[in-house]
Amino acid sequence: MKSIEMTAKTVEEAIEIALRELDADRVEVEIDVISRGKPGILGIGSELASVRVTKVDGTSDVLDSASEVLNNLVSHMDVDVVVNLKEADNQETGGPVFEIEGDDSGLIIGRKGETLRSLQFLTRFIVGRQTGERANLTVDVEGYDERRKQSLSNLANRVAERVVKTGRSIELEPMSPRERRLVHVALSENSDVYTESSGDGRDRRVVVIPS
Structure with a gap:
């Protein structure tokens, strides 16, 4: 797997630059946010955001389907967030882990995590129906899990x-x-x-x- 670290003013900008460098789409990479950076005051004390982006060697039907389904569900929620693949194959769960980030991330979590659990359940259900496989995927929001x-x-x-x-x-x-x-x-x-x-x-x- 090829991995690069990238810095930019924002996490999203750093991810986009890394994707271009790797010639990859989001579904093909694992994204690890090293630092979210700091804006500073009038530029003083500011820090760049930093990410590590790793291109995955091949993707599974579950991974491809999950990325598409999850992004579609989130888009219908009318929230300002992005969906990133954090791990393609988590050792504990045996499936992919997706991380949702953005200004409206709290709305995805919901009261006591109820909205997040419902989103994960629905994504697993749809992916299972589409692929005919057990979808042991995890959906997290900015480390909430x-x-x-x-x-x-x-x-x-x-x-x-x-x-x-x-x-x-x-x-x-x-x-x-x-x-x-x-x-x-x-x-x-x-x-x-x-x-x-x-x-x-x-x-x-x-x-x-x-x-």
């Missing part, structure tokens, strides 16, 4: 401390299946508590119980 993972891990550990201190079980708020799994994993090695899921449908949640 990683921040949410860390937030859930911190929450799980704080609740576990309270459970141990009080000797009483605590129910967490309803979560998606993936979020519940992250909480279970976060506390899987804590011998002082154990976790169970309770409730049905959208009301399903994790319960932290003293051992």
Whole structure:
């Protein structure tokens, strides 16, 4: 894979220059934002944005379809964002990871990530129907997914401390299946508590119980 680093006034401008240098489209590259830069005041203290762009050796049907579907869905949302391929084949999920960035990125996330989860679900569903393959793709917005993972891990550990201190079980708020799994994993090695899921449908949640 060929990789280059590029700097420019903005992330988008740096990406566009790199794409021309690599003679590639967005779907053919992985994009890693090294620095978003700083505008400074009257040019003083400003820093250029920096990106690393890597051309992928060949693309899969799922990757090609996902890029097209995701871009089409986002375009119909009438938001000022761009969709970049962050990883062509993530080791954890076994599928591509797309990163959405832009002035309206918060609208893509939605309340407690609900809009983002719905967008990912719909993209997976359409891509699966188009390709006949399981679409293990991930859609993230400016690192929200990683921040949410860390937030859930911190929450799980704080609740576990309270459970141990009080000797009483605590129910967490309803979560998606993936979020519940992250909480279970976060506390899987804590011998002082154990976790169970309770409730049905959208009301399903994790319960932290003293051992």
